[in-house]
Amino acid sequence: MVLLPFRIKVKNAETGATVEMELEQNNTVDEVIESAATFWNKEMGTYVVRKGKKVLRGTQALSDAGVREDDMLELVPDPEGG
C-alpha cells in the first residue's frame, strides 16, 4: 500500500507563528521537532511537540502517534536551566 504525503501545521509556542509541513506517515516526531526548530532558526536547545494536551514521543512515527492530515502540532521549549 502506498501512503501519500500529508500536510500538518506546526505552531511556534514562543512566537505564535505557524508553518505548514509536508510529511510521510513514517516520518518521526523527532524529525518534526528538528525541521521546525531549523525553520525558525531556533538556538540549539530542548523542545517537545504536543498534539492537544499530549506530548508526543520523539521516536514515534507520525502514524503511530496519531498525527493526521491538517492536524496542528505545537513546538514548545522544554527548558533545562535551573
Add this chain to the structure above:
Amino acid sequence: MEEIIRPAEVDVDRFDRPRRVGWLDLDAVFRAKLLMVGAGALGNEVGKNLVLSGFRDITIVDMDRVAMSNLSRCMFFEKGDAEGSILKAEALRDGMNSLADKGAVKAVACSIEECSTDLFEKSTAVLGCLDNIIARMYTNAQSYHAGKPYIDGGMEGFAGRVMIVRPPGGACLQCGMNRSHAKMANLRFSCTGSETTLYEPRLASEITTTSLLASVMVREIIKHVSGRNDLMLSNAFFYDGRTNRAEEFEVPLNPECPVHLQ
C-alpha cells in the same frame, strides 16, 4: 477547668496561618526528609519556600561555587560569597538555616552522581533544581528506582516547566525526552581526542519565572506530604511568562524508556 484565651495569642504561633489551610498536614511537613539537588537560582527560591513552609530536614546537593552572575537571582547568595568563591550548597544551607524555624538543612558539596544512593532511599521526596540534562536523568532514575516522588523544575528566560514523577506508576522525566535532549546532553560532554570538555551553556534566566516555578514545585511537595496526591499536578506543567499562561500537558509513559526497562 475552662480554657483561657488571650487577644492576639494566635500570632505567637509561627505557623498559625498555614495551620488554617484545612488540608495542609503541618506535622507531616515537619517530619518530611527532602533531597534537593541543585543550589542555583531555582534552588534558592525552592529553599526559601521550603523552610518558610516548615520543612526542617533538607539535604542540598551541589558541586558549584557562587559567582557574581548568580546574585541577581539568588536571595541567599551575597557579594562576599562570590568574591570568596563559596560553595553554593553551603551558602544556601546557611541562608536557609537562618530563615528556618528549626534548622536542620545539610549541605553535600559534590555532584549528585557521586553521592550515595542512600540519600534517595532515605528521602520522602526529591526536588530537582538542576541546570543540565545528564544530572536530571540520573536524579530522575535514582528517585524512580527508590520509589520516591521526583519534582523537577527547568527554565530558560520566561519559559518554565515542572514535571511531577510519582513512581511506581506513570511516566518519568526521561519518558518525555527526545533527540533534542540527547543532543544537548551529548554536547555537554564533547570529546576531543583524549580530552573531555564540559560545555556549559549560559542560559537566559530571570527571577520572576524562577520564583513562580519554585512556588509550584514546593506547593506540589506540600500536597504530597499532606497525603493530597489527588490535588497534585498529574504530569507536566508548562509556563510562558511572557503571556503569563500556564498549561498542564500529559507526558505518556514510554515503554522504551531505559528507566522503565530496568
